[in-house]
Amino acid sequence: MTTPPLRLFFALPCPAQLTGDITAWRAGVALEGKPVAPENLHLTLAFLGAQPRGQIEPLAALAASLTPASFILRLDRLARWKNGLLHLAPGTLPPELVDLERQLRQRLLAAGFSLESRAFKPHLTLARHCTKLPGTPSPTFDWPVSEFALFVSENTAKGTRYRVLGQWPLRPQAPT
Ligand code: ATP
Numbered sequence: 001m002t003t004p005p006l007r008l009f010f011a012l013p014c015p016a017q018l019t020g021d022i023t024a025w026r027a028g029v030a031l032e033g034k035p036v037a038p039e040n041l042h043l044t045l046a047f048l049g050a051q052p053r054g055q056i057e058p059l060a061a062l063a064a065s066l067t068p069a070s071f072i073l074r075l076d077r078l079a080r081w082k083n084g085l086l087h088l089a090p091g092t093l094p095p096e097l098v099d100l101e102r103q104l105r106q107r108l109l110a111a112g113f114s115l116e117s118r119a120f121k122p123h124l125t126l127a128r129h130c131t132k133l134p135g136t137p138s139p140t141f142d143w144p145v146s147e148f149a150l151f152v153s154e155n156t157a158k159g160t161r162y163r164v165l166g167q168w169p170l171r172p173q174a175p176t
C-alpha cells in the first residue's frame with residue numbers, strides 16, 4: 001500500500017513571543033484579505049512540494065549536517081505583492097540568512113530535489129488576498145533566529161496548518 005505524499009518545506013518558525021507581538025500589531029491595522037493564522041507564521045527557506053514519506057529521514061539528516069549561524073532578522077518593510085500577499089520583509093538581508101538559504105539550496109539540489117529557480121525573497125506572510133497596502137507605517141520587529149525547521153503543510157478543518165517534523169538549532173554567535 002502506498003501512503004500519500006507530504007507537502008514539505010523548510011522554514012524559520014516564528015517564535016512565540018514574536019508571534020504575539022506581530023499578531024497584536026496586526027490586530028490594530030485595518031487589514032484587507034485573509035490573515036494568516038498565528039500558528040502558521042513562518043519564513044520559508046526552501047519549498048519541496050509533494051514528497052514521499054520516506055524522504056523525511058534523508059531531509060532531516062541533510063538539515064542536521066548544516067552548520068548555520070544564529071542571527072537577528074529585522075523585519076521593517078511592510079509590503080504587498082501583486083498576487084495579494086501582504087508581508088513583512090527585511091530592509092537589509094543578514095548575511096547569515098543568505099548563507100543558510102544557500103547552504104540548504106545547494107545541499108538539496110545536490111541530493112536531487114527540485115527547487116524553484118526564482119531568487120530568494122525572504123518574507124513573513126501576514127495576509128493573503130489583500131487588495132491594497134494598509135496606510136499604516138511599517139513596524140519594526142527584531143526576530144532572534146535560533147533554529148530552522150522542516151514542516152509538513154496539511155489540510156485541516158481549520159484550513160491549511162503546518163506541523164514541525166524536525167527542527168535544528170543555529171550555532172550561537174557571540175554578541176558584537
Ligand atoms: P494554501 O496554499 O493552502 O492557501 P499555504 O500557502 O500557507 O496555504 P502551502 O501552499 O502548503 O500553504 O505553502 C507552504 C509554504 O510554502 C508557504 O510559505 C508558501 O508560500 C510556500 N510555497 C508554496 N508553494 C510554493 C512554491 N511553488 N514555491 C515556493 N514556495 C512555495
Ligand code: MG
Pocket residue numbers: none
Ligand atoms: Mg500555498
